[in-house]
Amino acid sequence: MSEVPFGFSNRDDDDDRKRGDEHGGTGGANNPFEFAMGGSGAAFDPSQLGQMLTSLGQMFSTMGQPGSSQDGPVNYDIAKRLARQQLGASVPPVSAGSQSAVADAAHLAELWLDAATTFPAGATRTVAWTANDWIEETLATWKRLCDPVAEQVSGMWTTTMPAEAKEFAGPMLGMLGQMGGLAFGSQLGQALGQLAGEVLTSTDIGLPLGPDGAAALLPAAITEFSKGLERPESEILVYLAAREAAHQRLFAHVPWLRQQVLGAVEDYARGIRMDFSAIEEAAQGIDPMMLTDPAKLEELLSQGTFEPQTTPEQQAALERLETMLALIEGWVQVVVSEAVGDRLPGAGALAETLRRRRATGGPAEQTFATLVGLELRPRKLREAAELWRRLTTDAGMQARDAIWAHPDLLPSSTDLDNPAGFIDGVIGGGTGEFDDPIAQLAETEARERREREAKRDDKPEDGAGS
Template sequence: MIDWDVAARAGKRVVRAGPEVSLHEAKSAVAQLRESALAADAHVSAITKIAQPPHTAPTLVVDRAGWIDVNSESVGHLMAPLVDKLASANATSGVGKLVGSRVTGTEAGVVLGFLASRVLGQFDVFGPRGGQLLLVAPNIIDAERKLDVNPTDFRLWVCLHEVTHRLQFTAVDWIGQYMRTQIADLVDASDLDSDSLKQKIKEVAGELKDRKRSGDREPGLGIVSLAQSPQQRAIIERMTAVMSLLEGHAEYVMDAVGPSVVPSVAEIRRKFKRRRAGRSPIDRVFRKLLGLEAKMRQYAEGRKFIDGVVDEVGMDGFNRVWATPDNLPTMTELRDPALWVKRVQPLGITPGAS
């Protein structure tokens, strides 16, 4: 259904050029990012109170083309079960499949090209090679220049976020499998055929037009809203809750290090928050279509949850969330941390603990 080799080539054709840097600047940035990722391990463990486990997840400093290569392979691997199901439900001739996969591959490449110039870092957990921490050097350099912040501080700050994600998936051994199970359940619950898929895409496009006409600024779910039966909506809600938890946790760590570790952390956070809001009209439309504005809401809701729980029961109390999937917050609890604290109290949490 999608030729991911075509997607990678298309993405690299359309991706914008990175900032101009000298060879010396490029080598220096790569070396410093690797050092920052290594240094971030100890800082993340100190804040989260979770020891860094032995892991084989490497740190890769990549350019935009390299990010596209990794993600075209990773997304293709992740989507394979859904694509197989769609293919079996929409059997066409061999020629039709070949042409269709190239067309959709090109379209997927446009999306990859859009994202490749914006992503600062990522912990890729679903690729065929296992976990990899990616740091996109040209995007980090571009961001620090536009924000006019201290490069050394900013690079460590970004690494703190991504290393927190690596810790989540390597120290909490069931998180990755939990997400894979949710995705598998979502695939099993899908009943898409060609006509229903086209209809649902039209519905998403219509929703975007309606929101634009009405001035509605709520982000919506973009293409994530495709094919949502009641069963699928429940699965997506669970996935949204856990992703909000993971993103909020990483956001908390980024700022909790304080000026003793990142001297300009307050300035960076202030300017970075303004950067997230200051998108061009075209950029905002694209982000709505992809559901990326919903991801921004995940950062905010997840961070509010972490703040609320840690204020009430301390980091040790919050860390009960990693004990079992049953301890994950629901969307309702995510928006009201006190409900989560009340539910998990029988596990030994004492409100007001430090």
């Protein structure tokens, strides 16, 4: 993991101790955050708080303009506005010709995919989006991805305040929450604005960002992407339509998958622990009134000032999410390769181009790493694709797709590094555990149900033994 959300950065305990020693501890008379965190050698100063409250009130009195409302830890109105500003004053609508080309490419891709996977078509409609459409249609999912992280970070202000400060700071706490929401919203808007201008489909980063059942391609971005690839744009469009349709099939017919992926992000957020010594260090010599300036607060956030400490629970959640996304992307690569076969002469080159785009940290990967705190390891992605490819060859398409029947049946991170044992299990050459994945799933669920019933029967009645 090389990135953490909203510009945060991780640092191990040795570095933290070294930093504290170099700066003579974490307290200081010029630390504007001292009252909030109970820093060493400083008393809470109500007069300073009153000054800050006055300035904050003046600032918020000028913010009652349309598009500045906030309901939650991130100001998404600001995010949306800034993202659209980055795209320019006017984004031309999708032409009728482009809409028709997208529809034809999707129809052809679905026909080819029918022979490459047991999952039927998952999209109920295919749409051609502009960059603005992408922002609007995916924002609901970005909210789910970003809110848990932002909630944990913003909550650190109040959870670390001493009781005396909380008593005096009541009105200011809500204002600080809005300030944090503005800063987070600004960072999100900048990231999404860049991504919206370059993303090719609604599932470019392996997540179902768009509405259920909607396969979406962005013709303007695809035209730009096609330049210099020495393949007809129509061929590239069909290939990308096949990738989008494959993602839609998987997410539509593996009902637990969406929750599993997004739930891993929430698990990560719940494990965030903050190291406020970094804030105190950054705050040395800074005017306390910086808290009234959203731009300066955003700068403080973007400099890696907040230092979440990686917990074992976080690391486990990140590994689950990383492995899941690698499995999704690897499966899509194999299925699309099977589907297009020799029908698209440039399919192999296109697959390699997209692989390199991901491996070098393309815009989608960088944005996801910045906002959520996860960076896909290309090695895991390649290993996942190889596992699905070998499984298709050795066990067949039916057995391969049956693995998605339950999350417990999926390969683990260890299996991606050493897939032979997993594949042997599926084809019956090893332990035989996965000879019939559906039967194994039914057996596992029956065993868990029996265990729950046994525990319930063993539980004493209310008042028993008293």
